[in-house]
Amino acid sequence: xxxxxxxDSHVSVSEGTPVLLRCNYSSxxxxxxxxxxxxxxxxxxxxxxxxxxxxxVKGINGFEAExxxxxxxxxxxxxxxxxxDAAEYFCVxxxxxSNYKLTFGKGTLLTVNP
Amino acid sequence: NAxxxxxxxxxVLKTGQSMTLQCAQDMNHEYMSWYRxxxxxxxxxxxxxxxxxxxxxxxVPNGYNVSRSTTEDFPLRLLSAAPSQTSVYFCASSYMxxxxxxxxxxxxxxxx
Numbered sequence: 560x561x562x563x564x565x566x567d568s569h570v571s572v573s574e575g576t577p578v579l580l581r582c583n584y585s586s587x588x589x590x591x592x593x594x595x596x597x598x599x600x601x602x603x604x605x606x607x608x609x610x611x612x613x614x615x616v617k618g619i620n621g622f623e624a625e626x627x628x629x630x631x632x633x634x635x636x637x638x639x640x641x642x643x644d645a646a647e648y649f650c651v652x653x654x655x656x657s658n659y660k661l662t663f664g665k666g667t668l669l670t671v672n673p
Numbered sequence: 674n675a676x677x678x679x680x681x682x683x684x685v686l687k688t689g690q691s692m693t694l695q696c697a698q699d700m701n702h703e704y705m706s707w708y709r710x711x712x713x714x715x716x717x718x719x720x721x722x723x724x725x726x727x728x729x730x731x732x733v734p735n736g737y738n739v740s741r742s743t744t745e746d747f748p749l750r751l752l753s754a755a756p757s758q759t760s761v762y763f764c765a766s767s768y769m770x771x772x773x774x775x776x777x778x779x780x781x782x783x784x785x
Contacts, residue, residue, distance in 0.1 A: 663715035
């Protein structure tokens with residue numbers, strides 16, 4: 560069985576400072592990993608995905624994530640937060656080749672202070 | 674392309690009522706799924722389909738039915754609504770090869 564743990568339920572940063580959202584996974588297989596973002600009262604939008612190619616993955620809006628197999632981590636980072644980054648972020652894993660069976664983390668709410 | 678569409682956006686039901694949440698996609702995706710989102714729980718898979726005529730249960734299927742008569746549509750039926758089904762429901766679709774799920778805007782359901 561696979562699981563996804565987002566280590567922080569809430570992260571608060573100031574505008575212009577770095578963002579770090581942490582995600583650990585456990586899986587019997589080499590997983591595909593995703594980060595999704597959900598703005599208030601909106602659906603989920605894909606930020607980036609890792610599918611066993613380069614371990615450093617660049618996504619939209621300046622976000623990137625690094626897959627570290629030895630640490631079973633897939634942390635999301637951004638060098639400089641914008642007010643528009645305030646949202647909930649979900650780390651998601653998909654293993655066994657079945658794209659329709661995703662395991663979601665419980666989410667991290669990012670607050671950006673002016 | 675409209676992508677993944679869901680109707681209604683918001684619905685209030687009384688306990689015991691039934692209703693159908695609609696989901697449609699115009700991307701010719703074979704795979705479609707229904708999730709519910711509850712505070713602090715992330716998204717949990719209710720049912721999914723790998724193609725027309727084929728459906729299967731996810732993590733939390735009780736109280737819900739689905740069918741897939743066409744590639745485009747994947748409705749979710751609540752048989753007898755309960756307050757525990759108060760949630761936000763998301764439909765998603767994907768290609769098998771792409772590995773990326775595209776989500777609809779969600780349906781917010783309140784069961785009184």
